[in-house]
Structure formats: structure tokens, C-alpha cells
Amino acid sequence: MPTDEFFKISRETSPYAVANETARLYGKDVECPAEWNDWLHNAQVIPKKLLPKSSDNMLMNLPNSTPVETLMCYIGIGDTYTPAHKDLCASSGQNLMCYTEEGGSSIWFMTESSSTPEVDAFFKKLGNEIDHETRVLSVKDLAKAHFNVYVARQRLGDLVLVPPRSCHQVINSGGISIKMSWSRMTIRGLMAAYYHELPLYRRRVCRPETYKIKSIIFYTLLQKASQLRALTERQEHGTAIAADLASVVDLFACILVEEYSGPAPQFDPLTPGTASSEPSSFDPRCYEPKDGCLVCDFCGADIFQTYFESENCCADSPDTAQASKSDPFVLCPGCYAEGRLCQCQRMTLLQCYSFDDLHKELQDAIIVLETYQTKNRLTIDAQRFDVQ
Template identity: 30%
Template sequence: MIYVGNSETFTPAHKDVCGALGHNLMVYSDNGRTHAIWCIMKYEDLEQIRIFFQQNGAFLDDDNCFLPLHILSKAPFTVYLFEQKLGDLVLLPPSAPHQVLNMGGKASRKFGKNQVYRIKAVTYYSMLKYSEKSQSFTKLEDIGSTENERKRFSDDMLILLRIFDDILFEESIESDVFDDELHVTKLPETEKYMHSRYCDHCKCDIFNRCFHVAKTKLHQAYDLCINCVAKGRGSFFGDEMNLMEHISFSELRENFEQAKKSYLNVQQLMKNENITTMDDLEKTIWITRDPCKTTSITTIAWSNMYYSKHHKEFPEYLPCHQCDDSKPKYCTKTCTKCNTSYCNQCLWDRYTLTLCECNRLKNWTCPHCNDVCNCVKCLKKRDIDTLSYSTNILSRMDEIKDVLPFSVLDVSGNESTTRILDSICDLPPQPIQHLTEAKNATRILNSIAKNCPLVETNCAPKTKKRKIIIINKNPDQQQIKIIHNYYHHQKVSVCGNCQRSIATTISLNQTSRNFIALIAF
């Protein structure tokens, strides 16, 4: 497996589930400046690491959060930094939590072998085997000669029923809107090779249903799993993508109902008073999920494909409350309480929510109703300073600039310090406490600031002005652009007060490394 990462992309904090020694080799880089910053933690501190991530609003096992260096510097455990360049091999200790930041350009790293585990197929055929076996039971001794054997058989069959109930629910398409146009084609494999497919994007197992693109002169045949289509993949293929399946959904449902009847027969032979009817059994199976509050992943995937095809003929747009931009309806989520819409880009960038996660909830309440909306209007209503508020919850890219080829530091305060970290590129791996002095250097000597040239922005002067000092760490850097309050839909920076663009371009002088930019707000 090869991971390709562009500059300023990152791998969230996680630990490898295989528990083996990790081998990570960088095999490609755009230029000589391309490198990756590894933040590695000890496995012995795993419990402290989990608690620390939870205190900062993230979960280590969810693989969805990159903690910036100034937060990791406050951790009660040791964190090591290592810079990986082209040709460097990083040997990762078994089960060691780590996160990676790509810098300088596009890089390819980390080899591995694709592994596909047919868990769903194993569950389905194991359930059929248990069901067939339990149908022949006529007395208690047929289940097992001892009480432990009977209890084990009953528990194992209940586990299989719960797992397959979730599989069957995710394979279903619930909405009646699509009944007229719901056409599912049977996959051409024989029974021997029925479950041999896997997703060509994420390499996950395809048990039954998938979206298939037939081979053409322009591209090879392509398979996408339900999860990838639900998350927005495959829109490029358009009408060429079709929903296909190995086994009809009605056959899967009939086999599941027969397995439940067989399990109910086992409980009656064991004289279990808690499970006497089919309703009792369904409540026992549904212990981990409420089908009345959750939408199946196949319903979301089919909806994405259906509306993306019909959007060209009947375009429908909704305004996003966060960015005020009009987006296609299938790219937005509307609140069931106040009918406020949020686009997929703002949900991810501002709240670390994917559109697929929001679509899973039938009664979804938006950030505005939960009083956590961080748009400019809502922040002003709650009397929060829009200039100092960090809106990017996931990556905190406004803080990750500490490890960029140049640093942007606030010097508007009175206190100062002279210790500035030039770069982490030439330092060996060591605890992060010694590498975060750049974050602590938020106050620079006033004497340095007085000797630096001033650069005005293209925004009209206001009563409040902020000074920031630029420490140029790359001698080849000729220009840098400071962008404040970046909006994805506008592709331009916007002032939080006057709503005008305030992108500031600074030309770097070869004889001086320090510059002052006077930013007006």
C-alpha cells in the first residue's frame, strides 16, 4: 500500500491494530524540501494518551484528530518528533500511537500488503449453518450434553444474529421514493467466486451489494463499496455506475427470518423466560441500534447516486448557513428542527462532521440549534471575538504553522523573549518539550520589531491594528501571503468586520530575515 500526501496534509493520531513493527519508507518527493514530521508516543503511556486526547475533544481510536504541537507540549507523557526525508525508513515500535504531518510538497510513503477479511461472508454462512443445525433439535439434549455447551451454542448464535442484523440493515434501501427506479443487477460471478470482490478505492470487503462500473475504452472495470459511494466517491462515473448484488435482498431476509425462528426454538427448549416471542427476540437483537433513528448506509449511497444523476436535469440548490454559498441539495444537510442547511465542506472543516455521518441520523439537529455554530453571525450573537476564535477544529492549521518553513508570530503584547526556534529539520528525534519553543515565543523583543520594515495590507485601516513578525526560514522563499479568515467557497480571505479581502503579500529581502506586517482590522 502506498500513501500519497500533499503539503500540509496529515495522518490523524492513531495506533496500528496489527501490533507489528511498522516499516515506513519515503519513496518519492516533489522537491528537496519535501519531508514528513512524525510525532511518536510510547505504547507504555497508552492509557495516559487516551485520557489526554479525550480531554482535548478527540478519541485516539477514532482516527479523526491531529493535535497541534502546542497542545502536545502540555501532555503528561513523552512525545518524540522525527523528520523523514526521501529515502528515510522509519521503524515504528509495535502499537505505538503516532501522527504524521506532510510538508514541502507531494510525498509517497508507507508500503504494506492489502488484506481483505471476508467477515460478512463468514457471518452469513455461519448463521446458515447454525440455523440448519438448530432446526433438527427436538429435545434439550440435542443442543448439548452439558449446560455449558448449550449456553455456548445459544450465545454464539445470538452473536451471529446481531451481526447479520446489522449487515442486513446496512444492505437495505429504506426510502419509498426510489422504488420506481430501483434496479439492482446480479453480479456475474459463479457461486465458487461469489465473494471475491473488494473495493477498488478503500480495498474493503464487498459481501453482497456494490456499485459497479463496466469496462470501457477509457477505463477498466471498477468496483466501489457502499461506504465509499455514501461518502461521495464515484460521482465522476455518473450514469455508468450501477448497483449490483450477488444474492437478492429478499433471499437474505428470508434466511435471516428462518434463522431467528430456529434460535427461538432453541430458547424454548432451554426454557428461557426472557425470550418467548419474536418481539422479545427482536428487542434482544436490536440492543446496539435503533432502526427508527438511523438511516442505512446503502440508502445514503443510492440517494447520492440518484440525485447526482438527476441534478443535471433538475438542478436544486440550498444556501449554506456557514459560508452563505449555494450548494447542490445532495451536498448539503438540512436540520429537521429549524430547516437550516450546512454544506459538506463546512461540516467537515468547521465541526469535523462528514455529510455521511449527518445523513445517518433521521432527526439531525444542526450546530445552530445546538448553540455551537462558529460562523461570524452566530459568534457575534454570543459576544465571541471572531478574530481570535479558531474555526478549524480538526486540523488546527492555524496552529500547525509552527512547523512551516516560516513562522507567523504575534508581537502585539508587552512581554518578549529572544528564544526563537529556526527549524526542526536539523534536529534529531527528541521529546517535543524541547521543540515547541516557537509557540512559546509569542512575544518578540520590541527592539527587533523597530528595525523591521512595515507592509500595509489592501484592507482599509481600522481603529484596531495587529502586528505580526515573519521569521523567514527558507532562503529560497521570495514571497509569502498571509491569509486571514479563509473561506473555502470564496477562495479568498475576508475581513471579519468589513467583509473585504485582506490577503497580504510580503516580498522578502535577502539581507534581512525578520519583517513586520501591519494588519488592519
């Protein structure tokens, strides 16, 4: 629908839902105009730390060939809404109201991050999953909740910050309002995503990961190690970077344990080239997955290193009769370990790169961290990073 027509219909629609109403337009996940993007980053209105392209946003560590776009617009009138949900992968949300007509505003209902288990149980009692984003809670529903719910009205110029794993819903009020929304990923967000959100997505709700958490952790490991190495060589302090690197080292060590598949697996390099029994030349700083990404066809998890593939079945339908009509059927290690299979049940174990190369990157990061802490007379628990 053309933008002019969308606005014309919205202006002619009552700001309150009426009986027998059949449709009410709400523009969600609309591409943000380039001019607005430029203003956001150059007008010096929003603190730099909160901007999409901030150096504190770990999403920016992904290669330019595989970016994650989170900056979007939401356009609606009264009684349009966004159902209760959590932002993807424990990311931090920012929402700026940029334009309104006829007193347009938005009412936010938000929980504390620590209340996530209680909210999850509450939705189950109502017969819903919070991660399916299918329900808007009424005031009567919220009155029965055994957790705190914070309510705020967002008006023109207001910036709403949504903490990681906070459950929230938004109901628009009055005339047209336009909001810019974007996500950031912090180190703590990566930890929450890996330990809490990703297992939930895979085991219970099969929600597409989208944000490539394992890849972000890997590139953040490289970035933080490079930064700390440079600071150490210049004999400068970098306590915050060292703390970040220590956290990412722990995360990446867990990933390698999860992705380990024993000696001599078959390789299918994601960089352009022909698959062979030997890995391609490994340069993690030039890692470019084919077609932008590779995901599990069952749960939607991002494939970082190890996966199972069936060329007899296809991704659109795990049926041998359809195999020639689509890409091979792919499963992540977690789904395969839990018994999820394609119809033919003949799957090949593949890896994107040599495990030894990934392990070396981890060991190099540990050496950088230990060197920094030794030179600055700090202590480190050597057993903490034992990934033999």
C-alpha cells in the first residue's frame, strides 16, 4: 500500500475501535527513511551509547556482508497495538516517538527483566507463549499478575528504553503516531541470549534467532582481544575491555564445547569455493557465509560452526520426493541430539571451519587476557579458562 493511501485511510479512521470494525491499519517493521537515519546519528540528540551504530552495540561486530538491520518505524493510530513480547535474543530496545497528529501517543506496559520466569508461567496459565507474540493483556489480566507491571505514556519526543528480557506491550492512543525503534546488543545481553533465550527458542517455541548470537560472540572475541592487545602494547589500562573479554571468553569456550564433533569431520566452507575434506584457508576477519546465513530448518537457530545436512530431503519439505526442488535440509547440533530428523534420516555431519582454528582464536584471546592482567598485577583464575 502506498504511504499516501495509508495515511489517508488512517486519518479517516476513528481513533477508537468501533463495533463491527473489520480492519485497522498499523504499519509495523517499516523501513526507516535514510534521512531519519542520518538525523538520528548526526543530530546529537540521543546519547551516542544508545545509537544503533554505537561501538557499544555488539551487533556492529558482524561483517558488513552479514549485517543485522534493527532500525525500523512503526506507524499507527489509536487502538492499534504491539502484542506482549520480549525483544529478540535479550537485546536492549530503544523507541523514539518522532511524529504525531491529533495528540497521538502510546501506552507502554512493561515488566522487570528479573520477572521473566513469572511472566512466562503467567502466559502459560492463559494458554499462550510470550515468545509467540499473539496476545495483548487486558487491564483485568494484568490485575491478576503476581509481578510488577510498569505503565507509561509515550508522547512526541519521548525515548523509551526497554531492558533485555523485559516483557512489554504497546497500545497506541489518539491520532497518528510514528516511532523509530532499534535494538542494541550488550555483553550482558549476549550472556542472557546464549544461556537463556536461545535454548528456549530451540526447545520450546522454535523462534528464528535472527541476530546470529554465536557469530556475534565470535567476532566480539576477536574485537575485544585486538583492543586489549593494543592497550597492553601501549601500556595503557583497559579494565572494562578486559572484563568484557573475560566474559566473551567464557561464552566462546561454551560454544566450542557445544560445537565440538570429534576428529576429521567433513568440511563445507561457507566462503566461496568447493567443499572438500580439508578446510579452506581460515581468516575469521573475512568470514562471509554463503547467501548471508545458514539456519536450522527445524528451530531457526543460526548455524555458526557444526550442522547436519541431508541432500535427500529439502528445506521446504523434509521429504525425499521434494529434494531436487530446494536447498538441502539442515539441522543444528541441538535439534539433532534431541532426535529431530528429516524423513530419510540420513544426515551428514558438516563443519564450516576447522575446529582447531576456532580453538586457536580462543587460546590467543586467553593469552591476551592473561598478559594484560599479569602486566597490571591483577590476578586470574587459570582454571576458569581451561578448555582442553
